[in-house]
Amino acid sequence: MRLVSDTWLVFLRSINQVIRNPLSILIGMAQPALYLVLFGPMLTSLAGVAGFPAGSGWQVYVPGLLVQLALMGSGMAGFTVLPDIHTGVAERIRVTPLSRSALLLGRVGQQVAVFTAQAVVLVLAGVLFGLRAPVGGVLLGVLLAVLLSSALAAASFSIALRLPNEYLFAPVSTLLTLLLLLLSGALLPLDLAPGWLRALAAANPVSHVVDAERALFLGHLVSSRTLVGTLVTVALVALCWLWGIRTFRREHR
């Protein structure tokens, strides 16, 4: 099918950049790794405090970090289209017969590949620090985070292409990801938050993903939290991909 082969070609060109700059993957991981090392130990000492969710500190914190990595990494994916617009690469590729959907999906694929590699390293690092969790749940947790990262990447590309100028992208995307992150409970469990903050967080789809991640890391493969988080993630993927495809189909800068 042409969409698949076109997506593969766009993926190949995008991943080429990463392969030639392997350091970029490590630098992208630095932030969550720093959280793991410099913030995680504080959090683990909170385990057992009244209101703290079930499980060890690491079982609470590592799933949150996965979501944080998706937000900080794939949420910033739009930065990678800006140079392509400058150099005329984006325009050159738009004159080729490649499917417009593939222009989005191939780029999303590249982000997902990088994210998956980072997520695996992050979980393994978590194990070194003392994370103990059911393997099946962890694998499903990583898969859910991968899906979330694909939705965030598609949304980020759309924002980058739709903003009237490129200088807006950094402040807009930073603000959005920070808002999504703070209201997700990824850093500190929302169980510790006052009611109004929890109500706000409930409106943030990412908070439901974090809930599902934590349930999965406890081995609760079938639970209301897992179910809701999965449905929210699938809905996010559908909406963001559609929005992205619409963006790549229209004329843009």
Place this chain on the structure above:
Amino acid sequence: MIKARALARRFDTPAGPVEAVRGVDLDIAAGELVGFLGPNGAGKTTTLRMLTTLLRPTQGSAVVAGCDLRADPVGVRRRIGYVAQGGGTGPDYPVDTELRMQARFYGLPPAQAASRAAELAEWFDLTDLMALPTAALSGGQRRRLDLAMGLVHRPAVLFLDEPTAGLDPHSRANLWERIRDLRADLGTTVFLTTHYLDEADVLCDRVLVIDQGRIVAQGSPDDLKRQVSGDTVVLTSAQAAAAAEVAGRLPGAHQVSVADTAVRFHVPAGDTALPTLLRELDQAEVELTSVQVHRPTLDDVFRALTGRSLGQD
């Protein structure tokens, strides 16, 4: 190869709508090398971007390489090559990678893409540069790479936006030669925009002059110059007044002026008027010291049509 009718494009800007192209008709035959000449902002690039499917026309229709622009943009994309003014290669990608990926984007299988890349590199003298990142190329080399990128799928039509803007004279001449070769060897139809008079003059079979979104004149560079102001003839003679009288009787001669020993006048075609002039002067027993024919430049043409020089913005 390209047929457009009443092609128009309006942009909605915060300051109100801007009519960038206001109804352009084009008829370009297979194998023609046609130049779109006009000042910056005349609508050249907008027209090109419509014909290459990058912009949707707000009005009008066009058929490019046999495919309707609106109904079958993918068909158009398959059959055309497009080289934007600034090129379009990733600065840190190796030349070889960019060429091969571009060929694969047009559906060539990997092995064929590699051989096509090598073939084009040979043609454009890029073989020794294949492993370099494109950022390491000189301006002329990068422009040759841009052309090669536009040709990986052997398109029927090649669109070039300001192909030699910013190049040194040597690289420009080199590029012109390659564009001519392209047409001669592959029969590629070439449609280019330029705001350089010499480029339109030296390179193109036919020039379309565009100003403020409309085509104001078209023809071969020679036709255009002839139809507008004709040629200027300057002769010097000790009997200037008598010479001026003879010159004034030539068919189509006008604006005859005498300054000291020099007589200056305009005729539609100086090269064919000259033999008659010399014969008549001889019969009138007027002796000449010198005679010169000046062809008008395309800038004279543009000035006559619009009242402005091409260089002005």
